[in-house]
Amino acid sequence: MSQAFARLRQPLRAASRQVAGPSSRNAAPSFRASFRRFNSTEAPKPPKSNTGLYAGIAGGALLAGIGYYYYSSGMNPATAAKSGAQAAKVATNFVPSKEDYQKVYNKIAQMLDEAEDYDDGSYGPVILRLAWHASGTYDKDSNTGGSNYATMRFEPEALHGANNGLDVARGLMQKIKEEFPWISYGDLWTLGGVAAVQEMGGPKIPWRPGRIDGTAEKATPDGRLPDASQGSDHLRNIFYRMGFNDQEIVALSGAHALGRCHTDRSGFDGPWTFSPITLTNDYYRLLFDEKWVWRKWEGPKQLQDKSTRSLMMLPTDYVLVQDKSFKKYAKQYADDQDVFFKDFSDVVARLFELGVPTEQFVSKEPWVMKNADEE
Structure with a gap:
């Protein structure tokens, strides 16, 4: 057994015995929509072109963030133990490909249309708002905030006035996270924003993974998002x-x-x-x-x-x-x-990458994810 796996196993075992969850205010509400679960397929072999880059994220960023994930995710011990075994496999054997991220996208796209009588019949707007607010906290001068650490999972950021109602979106995305535990929250939330735009008739939004999950200490102060009453x-x-x-x-x-x-x-x-x-x-x-x-x-x-x-x-x-x-x-x-769509695509792609060090991305060039009807 490798030393890396041995170091990973101890916090995973501890996480399966003691799981601390976020505030009940952020728990997923009960929705009338019935979420259908799909069995995960066997992990494909990594593509030759990006093996080194993927390994850097899977072996470095994942090893750094997986242990804390079980502390912060709110899973019950049985689920955490099961997911811990999956996470160990992720860290040692599994290198996600673009096709794996496409599966996550497809699941999100399916979920968007299961809103029934929520608002106007789609979860798309609230999922896009989650991605926007998770990214728009970036401060270029201090190089803090942005989508890299997905710190809206923690209080008090989760309770900031600008984030009111986003517990709905976080709860929905947590269901996707439990099916694909290998994806970081930052990647999941921003990919959700991409899916929301594309599935609601908007332009393609170039996107690439590489965000890692941070701790509560990385949470941003209130006041970084727009106040709609201002000029x-x-x-x-x-x-x-x-x-x-x-x-x-x-x-x-x-x-x-x-x-x-x-x-x-x-x-x-x-x-x-x-x-x-x-x-x-x-x-x-x-x-x-x-x-x-x-x-x-x-x-x-x-x-x-x-x-x-x-x-x-x-x-x-x-x-x-x-x-x-x-x-x-x-x-x-x-x-x-057409002019709006072009500029919107460019600026949203930039927004979703705020706060993410370039070296973390697993691809030099962003990907274009297929819409659900293109699969």
Whole structure:
């Protein structure tokens, strides 16, 4: 038995005897959807081209992170013991290929459509929000935050106001994690974001694995994500800190074509578009084409369309047509969805890699994952 495996076995055995889980606030809620489980297939042989790179992640990053995973995952002892044996196999014999990650993608894509009556019938928007908020904590000056350590698993980051409601997404992704225990949370969550965009009619988002799981000490302070009640200065402070410019701020804002706000999460209420589970450039078109008025209600300050009063825009959305620099990019995207899709793909791919050292990635070039209907 190798020395590496012997060193790994001791913390895995300890984890099977004593498992400490996250707060019950983050436990997966009970959903009406019935999650069908698939038997894992036998691990394929590693491709010749990336063997060295994969081994670096599987043998180095996995050995560093697997022991802590069982401490933080919230598994019961029996499940932890079983998964511990799987993890030992992962660390010593299993080198995941692109095809293995494609299987994870496919499982996520299947889960997105099992939402039944959740919101508008898809988990896609909340899964994308999880990937976005896990990545958008990056600070380029201190080189902290970002998707590398998936620290939203821990309090107090899990309880930050901007992350309200994301326990739903973390619970859903935990089910995927239990089926594919070899994938890191950072890779899983960002791959979920890729799947959400692509399966909701958006562009391909180049992606590659290599993120590792960190500890609670790596969690980021509150205040790094956008406050929707603020204006253009706030947006620039938040996004410039991540390393984005004005054009990229406007492109990333296009994610608001998807999903809706909830009064029990952000305090705001309503969808941005008439098709909240399909990614289009309607978010920008509506900003220019509709007349927006301030909603008269007891909630926080938000706008609604004057014609139907069924849509809403946040103060941070409305500044895209008020600020001169933002407005020119918003108009480009309103006029041409192809331009929006290209820029959105580029900037989301960058967003999901924030905080990840280049040497950790298992591939020099990002991959393009197949949509579910392409498999």
